Amino acid sequence: MTDSEVILIKTASEMAQALEVRRAVFIDEQDVPEDLEIDEYDGDPALIGTALHVLASQDGEPVATGRLLLEAEHGYAHIGRVAVMKQHRRRGHGTAVMEALHELARERGFEGITLAAQLHAIGFYERLGYTVRSDVFLDAGIEHRWMDLSLALT
Numbered sequence: 664m665t666d667s668e669v670i671l672i673k674t675a676s677e678m679a680q681a682l683e684v685r686r687a688v689f690i691d692e693q694d695v696p697e698d699l700e701i702d703e704y705d706g707d708p709a710l711i712g713t714a715l716h717v718l719a720s721q722d723g724e725p726v727a728t729g730r731l732l733l734e735a736e737h738g739y740a741h742i743g744r745v746a747v748m749k750q751h752r753r754r755g756h757g758t759a760v761m762e763a764l765h766e767l768a769r770e771r772g773f774e775g776i777t778l779a780a781q782l783h784a785i786g787f788y789e790r791l792g793y794t795v796r797s798d799v800f801l802d803a804g805i806e807h808r809w810m811d812l813s814l815a816l817t
């Protein structure tokens with residue numbers, strides 16, 4: 664396990680730190696175009712009512728992030744943009760981010776979570792209880808499959 668601290672992002676400067684992590688992981692490492700990576704859910708958290716973002720830090724340094732979109736389909740919220748800085752992977756930060764997002768979803772009464780998993784990350788999500796529900800599709804040129812988690816089962 665890790666000693667990472669995970670916070671619900673409330674300020675524009677915390678949001679900027681989360682976007683630095685996403686830039687390093689998705690834009691620089693995975694070559695996702697910036698105009699696809701950053702979208703309408705990524706503004707000032709004080710003004711955006713449709714998404715919650717979390718930030719994990721270790722020794723004051725931002726290391727991981729993820730977001731929960733609150734526009735539910737059939738009672739399921741949507742988790743996305745889960746990213747851990749390369750040098751900090753496999754130390755539990757990704758799990759800590761997911762658990763914080765699950766808790767936020769539970770508090771808001773969602774029945775479950777849906778997400779689009781990059782194929783390499785399916786094992787990570789399966790370990791958290793998610794199951795695959797779709798064939799492979801392309802998003803930003805990267806292969807994904809839809810996965811679901813019922814929060815009633817966790």
Ligand SMILES: CC(C)(COP(=O)(O)OP(=O)(O)OC[C@H]1O[C@@H](n2cnc3c(N)ncnc32)[C@H](O)[C@@H]1OP(=O)(O)O)[C@@H](O)C(=O)NCCC(=O)NCCS
Pocket residue numbers: 688744745746747748751752753754755756757758759779780781783784785786787788790
């Ligand atoms: C996927 C990702 C978020 C996982 O974060 P992490 O902090 O490394 O994950 P954790 O340390 O919490 O992993 C917990 C467990 O999940 C599993 N796991 C983690 N990464 C995995 C991977 N790439 N493939 C298979 N299983 C994985 C392992 O069982 C791991 O436990 P272990 O290290 O004791 O074996 C991280 O690799 C990442 O940011 N990747 C790049 C961005 C990305 O692809 N995001 C997902 C988009 S859908």
